[in-house]
Amino acid sequence: MASRVMWNQWLWTTGYSLTSGGFLLYFAKELKANAFIIAVLLVIPETVGISGLGTRWILRRVGSRKRVYFAGSLLARLLMLGIPLMGFQSTRIAGVNPLWVIVACLALTHIVQSVAFMAYLSWLSDLAPEHHWGRFFALRNISKLVALLVVPVIGGFLRDAWRRWHEPHEALIAYEIAFLVGWTLMLVALWPIRNLPDPPFRMPEPQPSEWSVFRDSWRNRSLRFLLIHNWWLAFANGLTQSAFFGYLFGPLGIGLGLFYTLQCVMRVCKLPVSWITGNISDHFGNKLPLxxxxxxxxxGLVFWLLATPGQWYWVFGAYACWGMYAAANIAGxxxxxxxxxxSDNATQLALFRQIGGLCAGLSGLLGGWWLTxxxxxKTTWRWGELELNSFQIIIAVSLIARWASVVWLIPVTDPHGRKLRHIVKSFQRWKQR
Known part of the structure; x- marks a missing residue:
């Protein structure tokens, strides 16, 4: 089963990387998108993901997480087709800005995909034994990272080569080709898991309403503080979206090739971190690796505070540290x-992941406004001999907020967690073998 899920993840991530992110933004730029449209395209996937909170309501009526995932994925692929069609004059809607059609299609796609993804995670959690969740989801994460290490880089350089070899008016064709390949791969991703079992969606009797599930989740002390931690961290993370990219491509003068190299450093670090975290989670619990x-x-943000145009290489340390986010993501x-x-966990997953995404998206808009x-x-802050520019001010505030998020984990009780002294003893026994 694990190998099928890994193939599903690899194919889906490969396809998604060719239809979103840099490819989508470059496509929008070719259509003369302004800074506001670009900002909207960046935050849509996170903000509309709140639709995942409705997954449980749908599951109660459908009764099958597998069917919801497959139907939602197919519908999302259908809605995506409106995006590449805006690249052709003949398929545009008269009197309507094609960029707003792209925004609408992207929003609808992610609204549906968010519901499908919550059903998918809940389905997988029933297929895998609970004591293997760590390693199971680590393998899935590794498959995703392998795809991200290769495909965006190759696709990006091929796109640049296309622009060099063809006339400017043919630039959109490169995106159309990439989108078609990516769209096909996302459809093919459903094939490896088509025959996986569909365990029943088990709910307590009498079936609690959606509101009572929200209420009970909030009353669960450990879950409540875990959610607050995640929302706080997501908000702190989102605050620096504009600052990071502005500082990289502005004062630091990092080119696209070097940017891809930095991304590769982070993802290479995430590979061993994912596998180690999965094993630690299964044997010692999730709170400590989180x-x-x-x-x-x-x-890692400390390295951004040290980086200057003359010493830009400090950012390599930041991207290496960010490899540890794999531990936080898996354990969280x-x-x-x-x-x-x-089984009946779609709402809790959506509260953790989708509300966190909403917090990151909203704080991304706030961070962009603050940076402007x-x-x-021309504001600067001085701390001793260290002078922070406008980018670094936001990064410093985010750093403090990210560290502070750990405080919310103190009251969280991990049902499978082990005391630190037990972990140390287990490590000592392992060394003596």
């Missing part, structure tokens, strides 16, 4: 599954 992952990954999701009811204000007033 805390370690958040602290080390957040500390697994801890949510552990604290949620078995700081740049206009």
């Amino acid at each position: 805390i370690i992952g958040v602290v080390i990954a957040s500390s 999701r697994n801890l949510t599954l552990t604290l949620a009811p078995r 204000s700081l740049n206009e007033t």
Whole structure:
């Protein structure tokens, strides 16, 4: 089963990377998108993902998480087709800006895909034994990282080569080709898992309403503090979206090739971190790797404060530290599954992941507005001999907020967690073998 899920993840991630991110933004730029449209395209996937909160309501009526996932995925692929059609004059809607059609199609796609993805995670959590969740989801994460290490880089350079070899008016064709390949791969991704079992969606009797599930989730002390931690961290992370990219491509002068190299450093670091975290989670619980992952990954922002146009190489340290976000992501999701009811866990997953995405999206808009204000007033902060520019001011505030998010984990009780002294003893026994 694990190999089928890995193939599904690899194919889907490969296809998604060719239809979103840099490819989508370059496509929008070719259609003369302004800064506001670009900002909207960046935050849509996170903000509309709140639709995942409605997954349980749908599951109660359909009764099958597998059917919801497959139907939602197919519908999302259909809605996506409106995006590449805007690249052709003959398929555009008269009197309507094609960029707003792209925005609408992207939003509808992610609204549907978010519901499908919550059903997918809940379905997988029932297929895999609970004591193997760590390694199971680590393998899925590794498959995703392998795809991201290769495909965006190759696709990006092929796109650049196309622009060099063809006339400017043919630039959109490169995106149309990439989109068609990516769209096909996302459809093919359903094939490896088509025959996986469809365990029944088990709910307590009498069936609780959606509102009572929200209420009970919030009353669960450990789950409540875990959710607050995740929302706080997501907001702190989103705050720096504009600052990171603005500082990289502005004062630091990082080119696209070097940017891809930095991304590869982070993803290479995530590969061993994912596997190690999965094993630790299965044997010692999820809270400890979650805390370690958040602290080390957040500390990567220190390197951004040290980076200057003359010493830009400090950012390599930041991207290496960000490899520890793999630990935070795997352990955080697994801890949510552990604290949620078995099978009937779509709402808890959506509260953790989708509300977190909404927080990141909204704070991304706030961070962009704040950065613009700081740049206009040429604001700087001085701390001893260290002088922070407008980009670094936002990064410093985000760093403190990310570290502070760990405080919310103190009251969280991990049902499968083991005391630190037991972990140390287990490590000592392992060394003596």
